[in-house]
Amino acid sequence: MGNFLETLYDVLFSPRTAMKAIAVDRKLAQAFAAFFLSVTIPLWAMYFGLKAAGLQAAAYVIAMLQFAGSICAWFAGAAIFGLTAELFGGRGSAAGLFAAMGFAHLPRIFAIPLLLAAALVPAGVRPLIMAGTAIIIMGWTIYLDILAIKGAYGVSGAKALLVVLFPIAALVVLGIIVAVFIGATVISALPLRIF
Amino acid sequence: MYKKSVILVLTVLIAASLAAIAFLAPRLKPDKHAGPGKVAVIYVEGLIIGGRGQTTLLSESGGTDSLIRQIHEARDDSSVKAVVLRINSPGGSVPATQEVGEELVKLKNTGKVVVASMGDIAASGGYWLAALCDKIYANHGTLTGSIGVYMPYSNWEELYKKIGVRQEKIKSGAHKDILSPERAMTAEERAIIQAMVDDMYNQFIAVVAQGRKMDPLKVRQLADGRIYTGNQAQQVGLVDSLGNMYDAIEEAAKLAGIPGKPEVKEYGRLSPWSMLFGPGDLLQLSLQKLLPPGQHGELPLTAPLAMPEKW
Numbered sequence: 001m002g003n004f005l006e007t008l009y010d011v012l013f014s015p016r017t018a019m020k021a022i023a024v025d026r027k028l029a030q031a032f033a034a035f036f037l038s039v040t041i042p043l044w045a046m047y048f049g050l051k052a053a054g055l056q057a058a059a060y061v062i063a064m065l066q067f068a069g070s071i072c073a074w075f076a077g078a079a080i081f082g083l084t085a086e087l088f089g090g091r092g093s094a095a096g097l098f099a100a101m102g103f104a105h106l107p108r109i110f111a112i113p114l115l116l117a118a119a120l121v122p123a124g125v126r127p128l129i130m131a132g133t134a135i136i137i138m139g140w141t142i143y144l145d146i147l148a149i150k151g152a153y154g155v156s157g158a159k160a161l162l163v164v165l166f167p168i169a170a171l172v173v174l175g176i177i178v179a180v181f182i183g184a185t186v187i188s189a190l191p192l193r194i195f
Numbered sequence: 196m197y198k199k200s201v202i203l204v205l206t207v208l209i210a211a212s213l214a215a216i217a218f219l220a221p222r223l224k225p226d227k228h229a230g231p232g233k234v235a236v237i238y239v240e241g242l243i244i245g246g247r248g249q250t251t252l253l254s255e256s257g258g259t260d261s262l263i264r265q266i267h268e269a270r271d272d273s274s275v276k277a278v279v280l281r282i283n284s285p286g287g288s289v290p291a292t293q294e295v296g297e298e299l300v301k302l303k304n305t306g307k308v309v310v311a312s313m314g315d316i317a318a319s320g321g322y323w324l325a326a327l328c329d330k331i332y333a334n335h336g337t338l339t340g341s342i343g344v345y346m347p348y349s350n351w352e353e354l355y356k357k358i359g360v361r362q363e364k365i366k367s368g369a370h371k372d373i374l375s376p377e378r379a380m381t382a383e384e385r386a387i388i389q390a391m392v393d394d395m396y397n398q399f400i401a402v403v404a405q406g407r408k409m410d411p412l413k414v415r416q417l418a419d420g421r422i423y424t425g426n427q428a429q430q431v432g433l434v435d436s437l438g439n440m441y442d443a444i445e446e447a448a449k450l451a452g453i454p455g456k457p458e459v460k461e462y463g464r465l466s467p468w469s470m471l472f473g474p475g476d477l478l479q480l481s482l483q484k485l486l487p488p489g490q491h492g493e494l495p496l497t498a499p500l501a502m503p504e505k506w
Contacts, residue, residue, distance in 0.1 A: 045213055048213075120219075
Protein backbone atom coordinates (compact mmCIF):
# COMPACT_ATOMS: atom_id res chain seq x y z
CA MET A 1 0.00 0.00 0.00
CA GLY A 2 2.79 2.37 1.00
CA ASN A 3 4.68 1.56 -2.17
CA PHE A 4 1.53 2.17 -4.23
CA LEU A 5 0.97 5.61 -2.70
CA GLU A 6 4.59 6.52 -3.36
CA THR A 7 4.22 5.42 -6.99
CA LEU A 8 1.12 7.59 -7.32
CA TYR A 9 3.07 10.53 -5.89
CA ASP A 10 5.91 9.95 -8.34
CA VAL A 11 3.54 9.70 -11.31
CA LEU A 12 2.06 13.07 -10.34
CA PHE A 13 5.20 14.93 -9.38
CA SER A 14 8.13 13.12 -11.06
CA PRO A 15 6.43 11.51 -14.03
CA ARG A 16 9.55 11.01 -16.17
CA THR A 17 11.33 8.76 -13.71
CA ALA A 18 8.11 7.24 -12.39
CA MET A 19 6.80 6.05 -15.77
CA LYS A 20 10.15 4.57 -16.66
CA ALA A 21 10.37 2.79 -13.31
CA ILE A 22 6.83 1.42 -13.67
CA ALA A 23 7.63 0.14 -17.18
CA VAL A 24 10.89 -1.43 -16.11
CA ASP A 25 9.45 -3.01 -12.95
CA ARG A 26 6.20 -3.97 -14.77
CA LYS A 27 4.01 -3.01 -11.83
CA LEU A 28 0.89 -4.64 -13.31
CA ALA A 29 -1.06 -5.11 -10.08
CA GLN A 30 -0.53 -1.46 -9.12
CA ALA A 31 -1.40 -0.42 -12.68
CA PHE A 32 -4.75 -2.25 -12.45
CA ALA A 33 -5.45 -0.56 -9.10
CA ALA A 34 -4.52 2.88 -10.45
CA PHE A 35 -6.58 2.35 -13.58
CA PHE A 36 -9.62 1.15 -11.62
CA LEU A 37 -9.51 4.16 -9.28
CA SER A 38 -8.85 6.60 -12.13
CA VAL A 39 -11.87 5.39 -14.10
CA THR A 40 -14.43 4.61 -11.41
CA ILE A 41 -14.05 7.71 -9.22
CA PRO A 42 -14.82 10.21 -12.05
CA LEU A 43 -17.72 7.95 -13.08
CA TRP A 44 -19.36 8.73 -9.75
CA ALA A 45 -19.13 12.47 -10.49
CA MET A 46 -20.62 11.84 -13.92
CA TYR A 47 -23.39 9.74 -12.35
CA PHE A 48 -24.36 12.56 -9.96
CA GLY A 49 -24.39 15.04 -12.87
CA LEU A 50 -26.54 12.85 -15.12
CA LYS A 51 -28.87 12.00 -12.25
CA ALA A 52 -29.40 15.70 -11.59
CA ALA A 53 -30.12 16.20 -15.29
CA GLY A 54 -32.87 13.54 -15.11
CA LEU A 55 -30.86 11.00 -17.09
CA GLN A 56 -30.45 8.44 -14.34
CA ALA A 57 -31.32 5.51 -16.59
CA ALA A 58 -28.80 6.64 -19.16
CA ALA A 59 -26.19 7.15 -16.44
CA TYR A 60 -25.81 3.39 -15.84
CA VAL A 61 -25.43 2.68 -19.55
CA ILE A 62 -22.99 5.55 -20.08
CA ALA A 63 -20.98 4.47 -17.01
CA MET A 64 -20.75 0.92 -18.33
CA LEU A 65 -19.78 2.13 -21.80
CA GLN A 66 -17.23 4.50 -20.31
CA PHE A 67 -15.69 1.76 -18.18
CA ALA A 68 -15.63 -0.80 -20.99
CA GLY A 69 -14.33 1.80 -23.43
CA SER A 70 -11.53 2.79 -21.06
CA ILE A 71 -10.45 -0.83 -20.61
CA CYS A 72 -10.49 -1.38 -24.38
CA ALA A 73 -8.57 1.86 -24.91
CA TRP A 74 -5.99 0.76 -22.33
CA PHE A 75 -5.48 -2.72 -23.80
CA ALA A 76 -5.70 -1.68 -27.44
CA GLY A 77 -3.70 1.51 -26.83
CA ALA A 78 -0.84 -0.42 -25.22
CA ALA A 79 -0.85 -2.94 -28.07
CA ILE A 80 -0.97 -0.33 -30.83
CA PHE A 81 1.52 2.03 -29.22
CA GLY A 82 3.84 -0.90 -28.49
CA LEU A 83 3.69 -2.04 -32.10
CA THR A 84 4.14 1.48 -33.43
CA ALA A 85 7.06 2.12 -31.06
CA GLU A 86 8.76 -1.01 -32.39
CA LEU A 87 8.10 0.16 -35.95
CA PHE A 88 9.86 3.40 -35.03
CA GLY A 89 12.88 1.44 -33.83
CA GLY A 90 12.12 1.23 -30.11
CA ARG A 91 12.90 -1.88 -28.13
CA GLY A 92 11.18 -2.70 -24.88
CA SER A 93 8.45 -4.58 -23.05
CA ALA A 94 4.77 -4.48 -24.04
CA ALA A 95 3.86 -5.48 -20.47
CA GLY A 96 5.91 -2.59 -19.13
CA LEU A 97 4.15 -0.15 -21.47
CA PHE A 98 0.80 -1.65 -20.47
CA ALA A 99 1.58 -1.11 -16.79
CA ALA A 100 2.77 2.48 -17.32
CA MET A 101 -0.28 3.29 -19.45
CA GLY A 102 -2.51 2.10 -16.61
CA PHE A 103 -1.05 4.87 -14.47
CA ALA A 104 -1.44 7.35 -17.33
CA HIS A 105 -5.20 7.42 -16.60
CA LEU A 106 -4.51 8.99 -13.19
CA PRO A 107 -5.15 12.62 -14.25
CA ARG A 108 -8.82 11.74 -14.79
CA ILE A 109 -9.30 11.78 -11.02
CA PHE A 110 -8.41 15.47 -10.97
CA ALA A 111 -11.37 16.20 -13.20
CA ILE A 112 -13.51 16.04 -10.04
CA PRO A 113 -12.17 19.14 -8.22
CA LEU A 114 -11.97 20.97 -11.55
CA LEU A 115 -15.59 20.10 -12.33
CA LEU A 116 -16.56 21.25 -8.86
CA ALA A 117 -14.84 24.55 -9.55
CA ALA A 118 -16.74 24.77 -12.85
CA ALA A 119 -19.99 24.15 -11.01
CA LEU A 120 -19.34 27.05 -8.66
CA VAL A 121 -18.64 29.68 -11.33
CA PRO A 122 -21.44 31.61 -13.12
CA ALA A 123 -23.38 29.59 -15.70
CA GLY A 124 -22.04 31.65 -18.60
CA VAL A 125 -18.41 30.78 -17.85
CA ARG A 126 -19.14 27.16 -16.96
CA PRO A 127 -18.80 25.67 -20.47
CA LEU A 128 -15.40 27.34 -20.85
CA ILE A 129 -14.16 25.87 -17.55
CA MET A 130 -15.56 22.45 -18.49
CA ALA A 131 -13.85 22.58 -21.88
CA GLY A 132 -10.62 23.76 -20.23
CA THR A 133 -10.83 20.89 -17.75
CA ALA A 134 -11.30 18.37 -20.55
CA ILE A 135 -8.32 19.79 -22.47
CA ILE A 136 -6.07 19.83 -19.38
CA ILE A 137 -6.95 16.25 -18.45
CA MET A 138 -6.56 15.01 -22.01
CA GLY A 139 -3.25 16.81 -22.48
CA TRP A 140 -1.92 15.51 -19.15
CA THR A 141 -2.96 11.93 -20.01
CA ILE A 142 -1.33 12.11 -23.44
CA TYR A 143 1.83 13.53 -21.82
CA LEU A 144 1.93 10.55 -19.43
CA ASP A 145 1.31 8.18 -22.36
CA ILE A 146 4.28 9.71 -24.17
CA LEU A 147 6.44 9.29 -21.07
CA ALA A 148 5.21 5.70 -20.76
CA ILE A 149 6.24 4.92 -24.35
CA LYS A 150 9.53 6.71 -23.83
CA GLY A 151 10.24 4.81 -20.63
CA ALA A 152 9.09 1.42 -21.88
CA TYR A 153 10.72 1.47 -25.33
CA GLY A 154 13.65 3.80 -24.79
CA VAL A 155 12.73 6.09 -27.68
CA SER A 156 13.20 9.87 -27.74
CA GLY A 157 10.41 12.24 -26.72
CA ALA A 158 9.80 13.26 -30.35
CA LYS A 159 9.51 9.64 -31.46
CA ALA A 160 7.21 8.85 -28.54
CA LEU A 161 5.00 11.75 -29.63
CA LEU A 162 4.98 10.36 -33.18
CA VAL A 163 4.03 6.95 -31.80
CA VAL A 164 0.96 8.54 -30.16
CA LEU A 165 0.06 10.65 -33.20
CA PHE A 166 0.58 7.98 -35.84
CA PRO A 167 -2.44 5.75 -34.97
CA ILE A 168 -4.61 8.85 -34.48
CA ALA A 169 -3.58 10.17 -37.92
CA ALA A 170 -4.23 6.73 -39.42
CA LEU A 171 -7.71 6.69 -37.85
CA VAL A 172 -8.48 10.17 -39.18
CA VAL A 173 -7.43 9.16 -42.71
CA LEU A 174 -9.46 5.96 -42.43
CA GLY A 175 -12.46 7.96 -41.20
CA ILE A 176 -12.21 10.34 -44.15
CA ILE A 177 -12.04 7.44 -46.60
CA VAL A 178 -15.06 5.74 -44.99
CA ALA A 179 -17.00 9.04 -44.93
CA VAL A 180 -16.27 9.63 -48.63
CA PHE A 181 -17.42 6.12 -49.53
CA ILE A 182 -20.58 6.33 -47.40
CA GLY A 183 -21.35 9.79 -48.78
CA ALA A 184 -20.92 8.60 -52.36
CA THR A 185 -23.14 5.56 -51.69
CA VAL A 186 -25.89 7.65 -50.05
CA ILE A 187 -25.85 10.27 -52.80
CA SER A 188 -26.03 7.64 -55.54
CA ALA A 189 -28.93 5.92 -53.74
CA LEU A 190 -31.03 9.09 -53.49
CA PRO A 191 -33.99 8.99 -55.86
CA LEU A 192 -34.53 11.98 -58.11
CA ARG A 193 -37.57 13.80 -56.80
CA ILE A 194 -39.52 16.59 -58.37
CA PHE A 195 -42.46 18.03 -56.49
CA MET B 196 6.22 9.59 4.63
CA TYR B 197 6.01 12.98 2.92
CA LYS B 198 4.85 11.37 -0.33
CA LYS B 199 2.15 9.38 1.46
CA SER B 200 0.93 12.49 3.24
CA VAL B 201 0.63 14.42 -0.03
CA ILE B 202 -1.33 11.59 -1.62
CA LEU B 203 -3.62 11.35 1.41
CA VAL B 204 -4.27 15.10 1.27
CA LEU B 205 -5.11 14.79 -2.44
CA THR B 206 -7.38 11.83 -1.66
CA VAL B 207 -9.26 13.89 0.93
CA LEU B 208 -9.53 16.78 -1.56
CA ILE B 209 -10.96 14.52 -4.26
CA ALA B 210 -13.34 12.80 -1.85
CA ALA B 211 -14.57 16.18 -0.59
CA SER B 212 -15.01 17.38 -4.18
CA LEU B 213 -17.00 14.28 -5.05
CA ALA B 214 -19.23 14.76 -2.00
CA ALA B 215 -19.70 18.42 -2.93
CA ILE B 216 -20.67 17.49 -6.50
CA ALA B 217 -23.18 14.97 -5.16
CA PHE B 218 -24.65 17.70 -2.98
CA LEU B 219 -24.54 20.54 -5.49
CA ALA B 220 -25.51 18.78 -8.72
CA PRO B 221 -29.28 18.64 -8.04
CA ARG B 222 -29.24 22.32 -7.05
CA LEU B 223 -27.42 23.35 -10.22
CA LYS B 224 -30.20 21.98 -12.42
CA PRO B 225 -31.64 24.91 -14.37
CA ASP B 226 -34.95 25.99 -12.93
CA LYS B 227 -37.41 25.29 -15.69
CA HIS B 228 -40.15 27.05 -13.81
CA ALA B 229 -38.40 30.39 -13.92
CA GLY B 230 -37.48 32.91 -16.57
CA PRO B 231 -39.38 34.98 -19.10
CA GLY B 232 -42.20 33.69 -21.27
CA LYS B 233 -41.24 31.07 -23.80
CA VAL B 234 -42.99 29.66 -26.82
CA ALA B 235 -42.76 25.88 -26.94
CA VAL B 236 -42.72 24.12 -30.29
CA ILE B 237 -44.04 20.58 -30.29
CA TYR B 238 -43.82 18.50 -33.45
CA VAL B 239 -46.56 16.18 -34.66
CA GLU B 240 -44.93 14.24 -37.45
CA GLY B 241 -45.93 11.14 -39.36
CA LEU B 242 -48.81 8.86 -38.53
CA ILE B 243 -50.61 9.58 -35.29
CA ILE B 244 -50.58 6.18 -33.66
CA GLY B 245 -50.80 5.27 -30.01
CA GLY B 246 -47.94 3.64 -28.19
CA ARG B 247 -44.49 4.38 -26.95
CA GLY B 248 -42.84 4.47 -30.35
CA GLN B 249 -39.06 4.22 -30.46
CA THR B 250 -37.40 4.70 -27.10
CA THR B 251 -33.64 5.03 -27.30
CA LEU B 252 -30.98 5.77 -24.74
CA LEU B 253 -31.46 9.51 -24.64
CA SER B 254 -34.58 10.18 -26.67
CA GLU B 255 -37.95 8.87 -27.70
CA SER B 256 -39.80 9.36 -30.93
CA GLY B 257 -42.93 8.17 -32.74
CA GLY B 258 -46.09 7.00 -30.97
CA THR B 259 -48.36 9.43 -29.21
CA ASP B 260 -47.12 8.61 -25.71
CA SER B 261 -44.02 10.76 -26.20
CA LEU B 262 -46.13 13.49 -27.83
CA ILE B 263 -48.53 13.51 -24.89
CA ARG B 264 -45.57 13.64 -22.50
CA GLN B 265 -44.18 16.66 -24.33
CA ILE B 266 -47.52 18.49 -24.12
CA HIS B 267 -47.71 17.53 -20.45
CA GLU B 268 -44.23 18.95 -19.84
CA ALA B 269 -45.10 22.18 -21.64
CA ARG B 270 -48.21 22.43 -19.46
CA ASP B 271 -46.20 22.01 -16.27
CA ASP B 272 -43.47 24.42 -17.32
CA SER B 273 -44.58 27.79 -16.04
CA SER B 274 -42.06 29.59 -18.25
CA VAL B 275 -43.90 28.31 -21.34
CA LYS B 276 -46.68 30.78 -22.09
CA ALA B 277 -47.65 29.55 -25.54
CA VAL B 278 -47.29 26.39 -27.58
CA VAL B 279 -46.97 26.04 -31.33
CA LEU B 280 -48.08 22.65 -32.55
CA ARG B 281 -46.08 22.05 -35.73
CA ILE B 282 -48.14 19.50 -37.65
CA ASN B 283 -46.82 17.47 -40.54
CA SER B 284 -49.09 14.47 -40.46
CA PRO B 285 -51.58 12.72 -42.75
CA GLY B 286 -53.59 11.61 -39.71
CA GLY B 287 -53.76 8.36 -37.83
CA SER B 288 -56.00 6.43 -35.52
CA VAL B 289 -58.96 8.12 -33.88
CA PRO B 290 -58.20 7.01 -30.28
CA ALA B 291 -54.58 8.17 -30.49
CA THR B 292 -55.67 11.50 -31.96
CA GLN B 293 -58.29 11.87 -29.24
CA GLU B 294 -55.70 11.18 -26.54
CA VAL B 295 -53.43 13.90 -27.85
CA GLY B 296 -56.43 16.17 -28.33
CA GLU B 297 -57.49 15.73 -24.71
CA GLU B 298 -54.02 16.73 -23.57
CA LEU B 299 -54.20 19.80 -25.80
CA VAL B 300 -57.50 20.78 -24.22
CA LYS B 301 -55.96 20.41 -20.75
CA LEU B 302 -53.07 22.58 -21.89
CA LYS B 303 -55.46 25.25 -23.15
CA ASN B 304 -57.42 25.08 -19.90
CA THR B 305 -54.32 26.24 -18.02
CA GLY B 306 -54.59 29.51 -19.95
CA LYS B 307 -51.76 28.83 -22.35
CA VAL B 308 -52.14 29.79 -25.98
CA VAL B 309 -51.93 26.98 -28.51
CA VAL B 310 -51.35 27.78 -32.19
CA ALA B 311 -51.18 25.20 -34.97
CA SER B 312 -48.68 25.52 -37.77
CA MET B 313 -49.25 23.19 -40.70
CA GLY B 314 -46.31 21.94 -42.71
CA ASP B 315 -46.61 19.89 -45.91
CA ILE B 316 -49.71 18.10 -44.74
CA ALA B 317 -52.09 18.30 -41.82
CA ALA B 318 -55.01 16.18 -42.88
CA SER B 319 -57.63 14.12 -41.09
CA GLY B 320 -56.21 13.36 -37.60
CA GLY B 321 -53.67 16.12 -38.22
CA TYR B 322 -56.52 18.56 -38.84
CA TRP B 323 -58.40 17.17 -35.80
CA LEU B 324 -55.52 18.35 -33.59
CA ALA B 325 -55.23 21.68 -35.42
CA ALA B 326 -58.93 22.33 -34.89
CA LEU B 327 -58.38 22.17 -31.14
CA CYS B 328 -55.86 25.01 -31.26
CA ASP B 329 -56.64 28.68 -30.72
CA LYS B 330 -55.42 29.62 -34.17
CA ILE B 331 -54.36 27.74 -37.29
CA TYR B 332 -51.58 28.75 -39.67
CA ALA B 333 -51.06 26.94 -42.97
CA ASN B 334 -48.91 27.41 -46.03
CA HIS B 335 -50.59 28.23 -49.33
CA GLY B 336 -49.97 24.72 -50.61
CA THR B 337 -50.44 22.76 -47.40
CA LEU B 338 -52.67 19.72 -47.86
CA THR B 339 -55.30 19.76 -45.16
CA GLY B 340 -58.91 18.83 -44.51
CA SER B 341 -59.80 15.19 -45.20
CA ILE B 342 -62.31 15.50 -42.40
CA GLY B 343 -63.83 12.08 -42.18
CA VAL B 344 -63.31 8.53 -41.07
CA TYR B 345 -62.96 5.26 -42.89
CA MET B 346 -62.11 1.71 -42.05
CA PRO B 347 -60.34 -0.27 -44.77
CA TYR B 348 -61.51 -3.75 -45.63
CA SER B 349 -60.19 -6.18 -48.25
CA ASN B 350 -62.03 -9.24 -49.43
CA TRP B 351 -59.54 -11.87 -50.56
CA GLU B 352 -62.14 -14.63 -50.88
CA GLU B 353 -61.65 -15.15 -54.63
CA LEU B 354 -57.86 -15.15 -54.28
CA TYR B 355 -58.04 -17.77 -51.54
CA LYS B 356 -60.25 -19.95 -53.75
CA LYS B 357 -57.73 -19.71 -56.59
CA ILE B 358 -54.80 -20.75 -54.45
CA GLY B 359 -56.76 -23.43 -52.60
CA VAL B 360 -56.87 -21.91 -49.14
CA ARG B 361 -59.97 -22.36 -47.05
CA GLN B 362 -59.94 -20.99 -43.55
CA GLU B 363 -62.17 -22.46 -40.91
CA LYS B 364 -62.99 -20.66 -37.70
CA ILE B 365 -64.53 -21.59 -34.42
CA LYS B 366 -65.87 -18.36 -33.01
CA SER B 367 -67.57 -17.35 -29.83
CA GLY B 368 -70.00 -14.94 -31.44
CA ALA B 369 -71.47 -14.14 -34.81
CA HIS B 370 -69.39 -11.04 -35.30
CA LYS B 371 -66.11 -12.12 -33.70
CA ASP B 372 -64.43 -12.33 -37.12
CA ILE B 373 -65.89 -9.13 -38.45
CA LEU B 374 -63.70 -7.57 -41.16
CA SER B 375 -62.07 -10.94 -41.89
CA PRO B 376 -60.54 -10.75 -45.35
CA GLU B 377 -61.42 -14.31 -46.35
CA ARG B 378 -65.16 -13.79 -46.61
CA ALA B 379 -67.61 -11.16 -47.75
CA MET B 380 -69.05 -8.83 -45.17
CA THR B 381 -72.69 -9.45 -44.31
CA ALA B 382 -75.25 -6.67 -44.45
CA GLU B 383 -75.55 -6.76 -40.68
CA GLU B 384 -71.79 -6.44 -40.25
CA ARG B 385 -71.67 -3.58 -42.72
CA ALA B 386 -74.32 -1.80 -40.68
CA ILE B 387 -72.28 -2.33 -37.48
CA ILE B 388 -69.10 -0.95 -39.06
CA GLN B 389 -70.99 1.91 -40.68
CA ALA B 390 -72.46 2.84 -37.28
CA MET B 391 -68.96 2.87 -35.79
CA VAL B 392 -67.61 5.02 -38.62
CA ASP B 393 -70.60 7.36 -38.31
CA ASP B 394 -70.06 7.66 -34.57
CA MET B 395 -66.39 8.55 -35.00
CA TYR B 396 -67.29 10.92 -37.83
CA ASN B 397 -69.79 12.68 -35.58
CA GLN B 398 -67.10 13.02 -32.91
CA PHE B 399 -64.78 14.52 -35.51
CA ILE B 400 -67.47 16.96 -36.65
CA ALA B 401 -68.12 17.98 -33.05
CA VAL B 402 -64.42 18.64 -32.44
CA VAL B 403 -64.09 20.77 -35.58
CA ALA B 404 -67.33 22.65 -34.97
CA GLN B 405 -66.40 23.42 -31.38
CA GLY B 406 -62.76 24.20 -32.08
CA ARG B 407 -63.43 26.37 -35.11
CA LYS B 408 -66.63 27.84 -33.63
CA MET B 409 -68.51 26.82 -36.74
CA ASP B 410 -72.02 25.59 -37.31
CA PRO B 411 -71.93 21.74 -37.29
CA LEU B 412 -74.05 21.74 -40.44
CA LYS B 413 -71.48 23.85 -42.25
CA VAL B 414 -68.70 21.56 -41.01
CA ARG B 415 -70.63 18.58 -42.37
CA GLN B 416 -70.81 20.27 -45.76
CA LEU B 417 -67.04 20.72 -45.76
CA ALA B 418 -66.33 17.35 -44.22
CA ASP B 419 -67.03 15.02 -47.11
CA GLY B 420 -63.49 13.67 -46.85
CA ARG B 421 -61.98 15.96 -49.47
CA ILE B 422 -58.61 17.59 -49.04
CA TYR B 423 -58.02 21.30 -49.33
CA THR B 424 -54.98 23.41 -50.04
CA GLY B 425 -54.03 25.96 -47.40
CA ASN B 426 -55.56 28.68 -49.61
CA GLN B 427 -58.85 26.84 -50.03
CA ALA B 428 -58.97 25.93 -46.35
CA GLN B 429 -58.60 29.57 -45.39
CA GLN B 430 -61.39 30.60 -47.76
CA VAL B 431 -63.83 28.10 -46.21
CA GLY B 432 -62.78 28.92 -42.64
CA LEU B 433 -60.83 25.79 -41.77
CA VAL B 434 -57.61 27.80 -41.42
CA ASP B 435 -57.16 31.27 -39.91
CA SER B 436 -54.03 32.62 -41.56
CA LEU B 437 -51.44 31.74 -44.14
CA GLY B 438 -47.86 31.74 -43.00
CA ASN B 439 -44.94 29.60 -41.95
CA MET B 440 -43.90 28.29 -38.56
CA TYR B 441 -42.22 31.52 -37.52
CA ASP B 442 -45.38 33.48 -38.28
CA ALA B 443 -47.18 31.03 -36.01
CA ILE B 444 -44.54 31.47 -33.28
CA GLU B 445 -44.82 35.26 -33.47
CA GLU B 446 -48.61 35.08 -33.33
CA ALA B 447 -48.48 32.68 -30.38
CA ALA B 448 -46.15 35.07 -28.53
CA LYS B 449 -48.42 38.00 -29.36
CA LEU B 450 -51.53 36.16 -28.13
CA ALA B 451 -49.70 35.16 -24.95
CA GLY B 452 -48.54 38.72 -24.35
CA ILE B 453 -44.82 37.95 -24.64
CA PRO B 454 -43.04 41.18 -25.57
CA GLY B 455 -40.39 41.24 -28.31
CA LYS B 456 -38.89 38.23 -29.96
CA PRO B 457 -39.90 35.18 -27.96
CA GLU B 458 -37.54 32.54 -26.69
CA VAL B 459 -38.36 29.28 -28.40
CA LYS B 460 -38.17 25.97 -26.60
CA GLU B 461 -38.30 22.98 -28.90
CA TYR B 462 -39.59 19.64 -27.67
CA GLY B 463 -38.65 16.33 -29.24
CA ARG B 464 -36.02 17.89 -31.47
CA LEU B 465 -33.76 15.41 -33.24
CA SER B 466 -30.46 15.52 -31.42
CA PRO B 467 -27.13 14.04 -32.48
CA TRP B 468 -27.76 11.50 -29.72
CA SER B 469 -31.11 10.42 -31.15
CA MET B 470 -29.58 10.16 -34.62
CA LEU B 471 -26.78 8.07 -33.14
CA PHE B 472 -28.89 5.81 -30.96
CA GLY B 473 -32.04 5.36 -33.01
CA PRO B 474 -34.17 6.54 -35.90
CA GLY B 475 -36.30 9.59 -35.32
CA ASP B 476 -39.62 10.47 -36.85
CA LEU B 477 -38.03 11.98 -39.92
CA LEU B 478 -36.07 8.86 -40.61
CA GLN B 479 -39.18 6.76 -40.13
CA LEU B 480 -41.04 8.91 -42.63
CA SER B 481 -38.22 8.48 -45.12
CA LEU B 482 -38.36 4.75 -44.60
CA GLN B 483 -42.10 4.73 -45.22
CA LYS B 484 -41.55 6.56 -48.49
CA LEU B 485 -39.01 3.97 -49.54
CA LEU B 486 -41.29 1.03 -48.87
CA PRO B 487 -43.21 -0.42 -51.83
CA PRO B 488 -46.83 0.75 -52.24
CA GLY B 489 -49.19 -1.14 -50.00
CA GLN B 490 -46.63 -1.75 -47.29
CA HIS B 491 -46.77 1.66 -45.75
CA GLY B 492 -49.61 3.13 -43.78
CA GLU B 493 -50.66 -0.30 -42.61
CA LEU B 494 -52.42 0.13 -39.33
CA PRO B 495 -54.07 -2.58 -37.30
CA LEU B 496 -57.47 -3.38 -38.73
CA THR B 497 -58.93 -3.09 -35.28
CA ALA B 498 -57.90 0.57 -35.20
CA PRO B 499 -60.39 2.88 -36.82
CA LEU B 500 -58.64 5.10 -39.30
CA ALA B 501 -59.07 8.76 -39.83
CA MET B 502 -56.69 9.02 -42.71
CA PRO B 503 -56.47 8.20 -46.37
CA GLU B 504 -54.56 5.00 -47.06
CA LYS B 505 -52.29 6.61 -49.64
CA TRP B 506 -51.22 10.09 -50.53
